[in-house]
Amino acid sequence: MQMDFHYYATFCAAYLAGFSHEESLEISYSAQLVDLCSKTFLSKINAPAEAATTQLQLEMMDAREDIFALPEITSIWAPFHFLPYDLNAKLKWRPRGYMNKYRLICGPNGELVHDMIEAARGRSLQHVGIVMHVLADTWAHRYFAGTPSLVINNTTNDFYEIRTGMEDQKIRFRHSPSAADDPEHYLYTNSVYTNNEHSVMNLGHGRAGHLPDYSFITYRYMPAWGQYKVIVKNNPDDYRHAFCQMIYAMKVLKSAGEPFEVNRYDFDAIAPYENRIHEILTKRQLIACEDWKAFGEELSGQAIPDFDRDQYVPVYEEAPDDQKAQTFLGRFTDAAMKHKSMVCEKIFRSGNLLTGLGSL
Amino acid sequence: MLCIRKIYAERLTSRQGYGTFDYMNTDSQQTSSYADALNDPLEVKLRRCRSNLALGGAAYIVFGIWAVIKILAELTMEPIVLEELLQISRDQGFGDEIIKPVYAVMFAIMFFVIIIVHLYIGFSAIRYSAGRKRSFFFLVYVAGLISFASNDIKSYLAKSIGKDFFTAETTIAAICADITMIFLLLDLIVCVIQIRALKKDIAKRGEQG
Numbered sequence: 001m002q003m004d005f006h007y008y009a010t011f012c013a014a015y016l017a018g019f020s021h022e023e024s025l026e027i028s029y030s031a032q033l034v035d036l037c038s039k040t041f042l043s044k045i046n047a048p049a050e051a052a053t054t055q056l057q058l059e060m061m062d063a064r065e066d067i068f069a070l071p072e073i074t075s076i077w078a079p080f081h082f083l084p085y086d087l088n089a090k091l092k093w094r095p096r097g098y099m100n101k102y103r104l105i106c107g108p109n110g111e112l113v114h115d116m117i118e119a120a121r122g123r124s125l126q127h128v129g130i131v132m133h134v135l136a137d138t139w140a141h142r143y144f145a146g147t148p149s150l151v152i153n154n155t156t157n158d159f160y161e162i163r164t165g166m167e168d169q170k171i172r173f174r175h176s177p178s179a180a181d182d183p184e185h186y187l188y189t190n191s192v193y194t195n196n197e198h199s200v201m202n203l204g205h206g207r208a209g210h211l212p213d214y215s216f217i218t219y220r221y222m223p224a225w226g227q228y229k230v231i232v233k234n235n236p237d238d239y240r241h242a243f244c245q246m247i248y249a250m251k252v253l254k255s256a257g258e259p260f261e262v263n264r265y266d267f268d269a270i271a272p273y274e275n276r277i278h279e280i281l282t283k284r285q286l287i288a289c290e291d292w293k294a295f296g297e298e299l300s301g302q303a304i305p306d307f308d309r310d311q312y313v314p315v316y317e318e319a320p321d322d323q324k325a326q327t328f329l330g331r332f333t334d335a336a337m338k339h340k341s342m343v344c345e346k347i348f349r350s351g352n353l354l355t356g357l358g359s360l
Numbered sequence: 361m362l363c364i365r366k367i368y369a370e371r372l373t374s375r376q377g378y379g380t381f382d383y384m385n386t387d388s389q390q391t392s393s394y395a396d397a398l399n400d401p402l403e404v405k406l407r408r409c410r411s412n413l414a415l416g417g418a419a420y421i422v423f424g425i426w427a428v429i430k431i432l433a434e435l436t437m438e439p440i441v442l443e444e445l446l447q448i449s450r451d452q453g454f455g456d457e458i459i460k461p462v463y464a465v466m467f468a469i470m471f472f473v474i475i476i477v478h479l480y481i482g483f484s485a486i487r488y489s490a491g492r493k494r495s496f497f498f499l500v501y502v503a504g505l506i507s508f509a510s511n512d513i514k515s516y517l518a519k520s521i522g523k524d525f526f527t528a529e530t531t532i533a534a535i536c537a538d539i540t541m542i543f544l545l546l547d548l549i550v551c552v553i554q555i556r557a558l559k560k561d562i563a564k565r566g567e568q569g
Contacts, residue, residue: 162394220398228407232395 007032008292017250030129051333071356074147079343082146085110087350104145108138109262117260127335139242144205154224410489413551417485424478
């Protein structure tokens with residue numbers, strides 16, 4: 001997902017869940033910061049590198065691809081962007097190495113989603129923002145794994161967009177990161193095919209380009225792990241479910257003890273705005289920041305500032321060491337490390353060493 | 361290879377045959393119904409067979425290069441074979457200045473024919489897998505090639521009896537390559553038969569449904 005959903009839509013969901021304008025801003029800021037908090041950013045502000053929640057393209061280009069470096073990549077992408085759906089999935093006639101990667105395939109409403117939300121109970125708003133980011137990404141990034149793997153994340157070249165009232169349109173891919181995607185001509189960018197199993201080109205949804213991050217598109221394709229089955233990915237519907245599940249999750253976190261249940265969504269909360277949200281989700285545009293921002297400002301009646309990654313950096317840098325933890329970024333890094341520990345520990349305890357030897 | 365991928369790829373997830381399915385409504389129930397239709401066990405099996413056939417076709421094209429290398433290797437590493445051929449023509453009264461160019465042209469034509477046969481069968485398999493070719497007459501050539509390859513193996517075995525270890529080693533390598541090719545050709549036949557059977561079953565079910 002992109003800034004439109006992680007920042008503005010998360011703000012809207014937090015406000016509809018009952019948080020105040022300022023609290024919603026803290027939550028949505030934290031949700032968006034997950035996509036920007038790299039080791040480079042953290043080293044610049046002298047924050048712990050273990051709190052990295054993403055890797056920049058330049059960092060990934062420098063990353064090694066041997067078995068010792070893979071846990072470093074996987075321990076960032078799997079907990080924050082591709083939360084595994086079923087760590088105990090079973091398949092016949094597959095070796096251990098394959099199953100370790102298969103079990104990291106992301107999907108919504110898994111056991112880890114429940115554990116993650118319960119772990120955020122009683123914690124800071126920054127922690128809530130981080131888990132909202134992860135929750136939303138379980139819908140967008142489903143069917144891909146947060147580890148570099150050709151046999152899991154590769155796809156065939158047959159992507160077709162399904163549009164109402166038209167024949168399915170073949171999507172063409174090119175490998176030009178600088179060129180913008182062109183939905184009108186079904187022309188998108190994806191990562192280059194490489195037959196190296198552990199290449200970073202085979203990390204996450206690179207082979208599908210940014211298709212999972214566009215809310216308007218419904219498409220079908222065949223993943224490498226699917227044993228010749230076709231996936232039909234209905235993004236408008238998935239994004240709607242993600243939005244309603246975020247509202248439900250945040251209401252649960254605000255409540256005094258109601259347990260979080262997977263497969264529950266607060267559709268009633270969006271009932272008055274159903275058409276508006278449907279319009280935003282299905283509008284053919286690469287980024288919907290303006291629409292979500294307008295919706296959020298209508299909800300709260302106050303302006304939503306543009307996202308600024310360095311907004312809280314001066315406060316963090318100027319704070320004495322023993323008070324850094326009380327600053328916004330201090331709470332964010334603390335929450336990131338706790339979340340990463342929790343997820344990596346669960347993955348390790350399931351017998352999977354792809355994220356290393358457990359918690360930090 | 362890009363051309364091969366393009367021919368094969370476009371039809372792998374084709375929606376032909378889903379005319380009765382209402383794909384115009386993309387709400388989640390329709391989406392999951394549509395996904396269920398696409399992932400019907402027969403459809404999945406058909407895709408697997410098509411993929412095998414296309415891969416086999418591409419592999420057979422590459423095997424054409426091996427076939428040419430094999431003959432060249434035999435002529436160059438065992439010059440006595442070529443020498444015997446040339447001697448036959450010399451005995452007929454032809455000079456080397458006539459024999460050598462003629463043999464060079466003959467071998468060139470032979471290599472060309474070998475490559476053409478491999479390309480024909482390979483591309484026929486790929487086009488058949490993509491649904492762009494209806495006729496499976498190319499399987500007649502496949503059956504013939506299986507027979508030739510089997511005879512080749514018999515002649516390797518006959519030639520290697522009593523030879524030294526080095527010769528036996530190369531013979532074993534050639535036998536392995538030819539066995540692989542036979543397996544590949546058999547797989548092409550099996551895939552085409554399976555594809556035809558699956559398409560009939562799907563069409564029959566479409567009529568009943």
